[in-house]
Amino acid sequence: MATFDTKRLEIFVQTVNTGSITAAADLLGGTTSGASQQLRRLEQETGQPLLRRRSRGVVPTEAGMILAAHARKILSRMDAAQADLDDLTHGRRGSLVIGAFPTVASSFLPVVIERFKSQYPSVTLSIRSTRLDQLVNDLERGQTHLSLLWDHPWRPLTAEGIRIDELFRESFVVLVSRHHRLADVKSVSMGDLAAESWVVRAQNHPVVEVLDRAATAAGFHPSIAMYANDYQEAQAMVSAGIGVALAPMSAVDVPHPGVQLLSLGEAAPVRRIMVGQREERVYSPAEMAFRTTLIESVKGRHQGDSTPPNSQY
Known part of the structure; x- marks a missing residue:
């Protein structure tokens, strides 16, 4: 032959x-x-x-x-x-599995995906949205290429073998009904809310600890009126006057029409939004391109920021 x-x-x-x-x-x-x-x-x-x-x-x-x-x-x-x-x-083909969590998957991530797909239409994207511990586990086991992660200043996220880089920080804001006595003010303190009932996330959601810490620092223990399954439900209950709520800005990227967002000013709790990748491996061109798009999207969003004061989102 x-x-x-x-x-x-x-x-x-x-x-x-x-x-x-x-x-x-x-x-x-x-x-x-x-x-x-x-x-x-x-x-x-x-x-x-x-x-x-x-x-x-x-x-x-x-x-x-x-x-x-x-x-x-x-x-x-x-x-x-x-x-x-x-x-x-050049990163124009291939496939990527991206880890994410619900609030960022419903707000910031779609902007990134739209920009990435316009530049690299032949790269196949899969998104896994889950809890923080599972996101880290997926990275460690190589089940995702890179993942969006979060942490709070009092408990920085560390994971052996995972490279973690901050993308941006976002503030927590207070949600009140448009008929609430404070609905017309732009900024409040946690002390102003000591007598309020609160709507919080259920199942030991991280926002419960954020609220407890902020309330304790202001000298009171929050009275819980309802444990909501998600932020959409929490907003709906706030709009109906069941209570007020605390939420990160990305959770209210599309606010309920019956809800007003109030800034907590310089005292607002914050959380970091980060990107994680497994160390000691060669990153594919598509992966590096997606990371670059993440960073560019953060810069673009920051320049067009219209969120309440102290939000760096």
């Missing part, structure tokens, strides 16, 4: 296409003598004459026409393979 050299096949196809060894050599940046030598070697490999010389150029033999038809397909597939590899090298 003959083993074909793709360079020789390329010279042969161009010779058949142009009807001239000289023209083929010119197109490929070579010499006529060099092309003739490669064609003779190709004929030796096939064991058959491939070209018939005429007074004005050459024409393929029957064997030459068969080989040319197959060679065109081979060269076309090789070009496609090289293009795919080039795309992969």
Whole structure:
């Protein structure tokens, strides 16, 4: 079985296409003598004459026409393979699994995805939205390529083997009904809310600790009126006057029409939003491109910030 050299096949196809060894050599940046030598070697490999010389150029033999038809397909597939590899090298193809948590997945992340997909439409994205501990576990086990993470100043997130970089910080804000006595003010203190009933997230959600810490610092213990399953439910109950609530800005990216957001000023609790990647591995071009898009999206969002004071989101 003959083993074909793709360079020789390329010279042969161009010779058949142009009807001239000289023209083929010119197109490929070579010499006529060099092309003739490669064609003779190709004929030796096939064991058959491939070209018939005429007074004005050459024409393929029957064997030459068969080989040319197959060679065109081979060269076309090789070009496609090289293009795919080039795309992969530049991050335009491949697949990524991104870890996220609900509040950022419903606010900031879609902006990033839209920007990334417009630049790299052939990269397949999968999103896993779950709890913080599972996000870290997925990174450690290699089930996600990179993940959005969060922490609070009093408990910085550390995970062995995970590279963690801060993207931005966001403040917590107070949610009150538009009919609340404080609805017309822009900023309040936690002390102003000591007598309020609170709507908080259920199942030991992290915001419960944030509220407890903020309330304790203000000298009171919060009275809980309801444990909500998600921030949409919490906003709805706040709008109905069941109580007030505390939430990170990304959780109220689309506020309920019956709810007013109040800043806690410089005393507002904050949390860091970060990106995590597993260390000691080579990051794919697509992964690095997504990371770059994350950072660019953060800068763009910050420049267009219209959130209450002290929010760095």
